[in-house]
Amino acid sequence: MNFVNETEKQAYYIAKCKEIISNREKELGRKLKACVATFGCQMNFKDSEKLIGILNEIGYEETEDEHADLVLYNTCTVRENANLKIYGRLGYLSKLKKENSNMIIGLCGCMMQEEHVVEKIKKSYKFVDLIFGTHNIFKLAELLYERLSGQKSVIDIWQGTTEIVEDLPSERKYSFKSGVNIMYGCNNFCSYCIVPYVRGRERSRKPEDIINEIKKLVSEGVVEIMLLGQNVNSYGKTLENPMTFAQLLQEIEKIDGLKRVRFMTSHPKDLSDELIDVMAHSKKICKQMHLPLQSGSDRLLKIMNRHYDKQHYLEIVDKLRKAIPDIGISTDIIVGFPGETEEDFNETLDVVKKVQYDSAFTFIYSKRSGTPAAEMENQVPQDVVKDRFDRLLKVVNEISSKKTAKYEGTTQLVMAEEVNSHDPELITGRLSNNTVVHFKGTKDLIGQELKVKLLKAKGFYYFGEIEA
Ligand code: SAH
Ligand code: SF4
Ligand code: F3S
Secondary structure, eight states: OOOSSHHHHHHHHHHHHHHHHHHHHHHHTSOOEEEEEEOSSHHHHHHHHHHHHHHHHHTOEEOSOSSSSEEEEEEOOSSHHHHHHHHHHHHHHHHHHHHOTTOEEEEEEGGGGSHHHHHHHHHHOTTOOEEEOSTTGGGHHHHHHHHHTTOSOEEEOOSOOOOOOOOOOOOOSSSSEEEEESEEOOOOOOTTOOHHHHHOSOEEOOHHHHHHHHHHHHHTTOOEEEEEOTTGGGTTTTSSSOOOHHHHHHHHHTOTTOOEEEEEOOOGGGOOHHHHHHHHHOSSBOSEEEOOOBOSOHHHHHHHTOOOOHHHHHHHHHHHHHHSTTOEEEEEEEEOOTTOOHHHHHHHHHHHHHHTOSEEEEEEOOOOTTSGGGGOSOOOOHHHHHHHHHHHHHHHHHHHHHHHGGGTTOEEEEEEEEEOSSOTTEEEEEOTTOOEEEEEOOGGGTTOEEEEEEEEEETTEEEEEEOO
16 A cells, blocks of 8 residues: 555554444444543643544544553653553453453553563563554554454554654544644653653654644634643754744744643753743743752752753743743652752752742652663662652642742632532633632633632632632
8 A cells, every 4th residue: 555644544544443443333232432541741641632533533432431442551651650550550451351352452652662661561461452652653543453453462662753743633631722742752861761762852843733733723712732842942953944942932822812822841951031031021821830950959960961050040940030920930859869968958958948939749769770860879768768758848838838829819810621520610720820720610611711819729729709
């Protein structure tokens, strides 16, 4: 078969799978169900929307229940815990497969890019039918077709890719907001991090592809987008016609009907004055910056290969706050990186106190095989790490609840996002700075920006009331 491009080739396999699934449906007298469970970051969630989009076209009915005809885990391996979770759930799936021998079990995503993982699955989890990685998710229909036509286990892992396949089907989780990839991969090789090994080299999407995707989303009712990349501040460097992230944002700002733009993640080393200026003058870019610190110690930042120091980081925060006074700043921090001393840790605490983060994700260092940090001999004892982690969390939480309370009593614009999962009379929304607000309302408000009076701050969120 000759195809014009990959998108057309996959459309062919989607049609082939559809035939088989439709026949099965007739045999069974019911629709076939597929469950895609996603672990990890926003990139994986975005990938899963594409996987679900493909499965929907094939004719599967989407379900969150793993008692399904096809279960696909889109995995994460950034920390050991993420890995362990998958092995645990695979044990459960093997039981389900005993009840339904036609069940297809698939694994994809970051964990599958690690050779030792695939080896272990081949050896100890033989009931897994389908294994693919991060670079070829667009091939789901083709791989599934091989399995459906009788091949026992289908394994296809690519070491890397330069290819970006556009125009795949995709099924959005929210009607009014969507993630949009602007780049894939990462070139930074922070010494603790597995992402560059499992996601490959940095590749920026062409601005016209990004803009067209956003325009299409807006025409379908999307009003908020989240631009995704491991280091959005280095967007555009590898394009044929290089362009900066700030320039891309200015183009996106022009799209009529789009109301809110967010992005993540910003690496401090590449955050430009141009970006701060564009944000300060923008009507659509949210007043929010996720700026991972990792550590406040210059010594550790160097060993982590982060390419900034404490002072530079604090200067960026200062500039951001001067230019955009009510910006919400959040961060990621790792505790217990190899060789971390009490002094290093105190430097981290010092930055946390100086910056006064609106929120912070704190992680215990996790050794990832293949990364330089995993080879370092001076790993910090567990009890020391745990003690530091608890101390850090306490400081972080105190600061963030104080920061959240700052707007109590004021009226702010809130994007209504979803019906509250605990109380169906409440709607949950977000301020521009990303703070969560719950307020009385009905489902039809979702996707609207409303004036909400913030009545009471409760730790990380508010209870509010729509203003007439
Ligand atoms: N590209 C983003 C981060 C992606 S991973 C950036 O550079 O900021 C998300 C977060 O996971 C990181 O910011 C880091 O804090 C944490 N992380 C990554 N590797 C880790 C490891 N080995 N152990 C613990 N936390 C880790
Ligand atoms: Fe990992 Fe660093 Fe790349 Fe972020 S920038 S994904 S922490 S290597
Ligand atoms: Fe995890 Fe892969 Fe994201 S390792 S954090 S899902 S890029």
